[in-house]
Amino acid sequence: MQIYKVGGAVRDRLLGKPVTDIDWVVVGATAEEMLAKGFRPVGSDFPVFLHPRSGEEYALARTERKSGRGYGGFTFHASPEVTLEEDLIRRDLTINAMAEDDHGALTDPYHGQQDLENRLLRHVSPAFAEDPLRVLRVARFAARYAGLGFQVAPDTLELMRQLSESGELEALTPERSWKEISRALMEDHPQVFIQVLRDCGALKVLLPEVEALFGVPQPAAHHPEIDSGVHTLSVLEQAALHKQPLSVRWACLLHDLGKGLTPQSEWPQHIAHEHKGLKLIKQVNERFKAPRDCQELALLVGQYHTHGHRALELKPSTLAELLQSFDVYRRPQRFEEFIAACEMDARGRLGLEERAYPQADYLRGAATAARTVAVQPLLEQGFKGPELGEALKRERLKALKAYKEQHSQ
Structure with missing residues (x-):
């Protein structure tokens, strides 16, 4: 032995x-x-x-x-x-x-030692092409070791392309796929994972909604990088640089899916892409049976990320609705993750990676202002049941109006 x-x-x-x-x-x-x-x-x-x-x-x-x-x-x-x-x-x-x-x-x-020195990810034998999971694994290793200069060997990428075209990827279970995707998203360079999948044709099989973003232009004034797919990769890169958790990285990957549905005649504008993208985010969530926290945050970020960017312009009533949508009074952490995803979205633009994002502190302050409204005085005034809820809403709105006035001076 x-x-x-x-x-x-x-x-x-x-x-x-x-x-x-x-x-x-x-x-x-x-x-x-x-x-x-x-x-x-x-x-x-x-x-x-x-x-x-x-x-x-x-x-x-x-x-x-x-x-x-x-x-x-x-x-x-x-x-x-x-x-x-x-x-x-x-x-x-x-x-x-x-x-x-x-x-x-x-x-x-x-x-293998020679390939380590040459910074190559190379398959061992032709039997590599028998296991579709290896397409995801190699892309994950590319994301892990990109910082060391590793590349996928051309002949290995060709085998991955053959696997992607063979129909074998469809045989992967949601659980196995999610395990690889979630691990890859937590690597230092998760954008490389998506890029390698795209290079070998696997992205259009596994995540056609993300593949559809490439080649779709956005207004250059807001997006100097122009391409929606390139922007998504940059947002993911920022999420990794800022050590964001999996739920934020997943939301960053899916936040702009609605832009892939915009008719060419409307390019580079993407009116109501937030709402249009929700059905796509939902189907991707379900396809991979993503954990509940990832699913919920991806949907909320998809729907409200432009609210985050316009935070300083929002009316107090809109701000109150936003906080309510996140159940910020019982689940403050989820709102914090939303703010993080919005900031990564803002930084994932060519040349704007270091630009300040004052919206983050403004949103945190708004949440604090609304949360400091106490229930006890309302109970003492005799409010109860649905009336208590309405009174609480009014007081929170009053607090948000005061907060906005204070910040507009």
């Missing part, structure tokens, strides 16, 4: 990056031998075991054969005869197909 450290742990050590998860592969062992040593089996598809003390995953060396559609359409074969090289060849990228023994000696049959 021989045990090797494999995959990401080897790759990241060679890159000088912190190693978090360690995967191990065991060559020359049977499941019975693993059990006898106290390892605990997990999963039913192939033999993976948890170490009795560390809890880390140890997988028996295995081969795989395509037996159906999609990510799950594989038959696995694990036995003591499977070699380390046979196990490594079924992996996605050469930089993930290296192994290290307990002395630190490297096994690199597919030249």
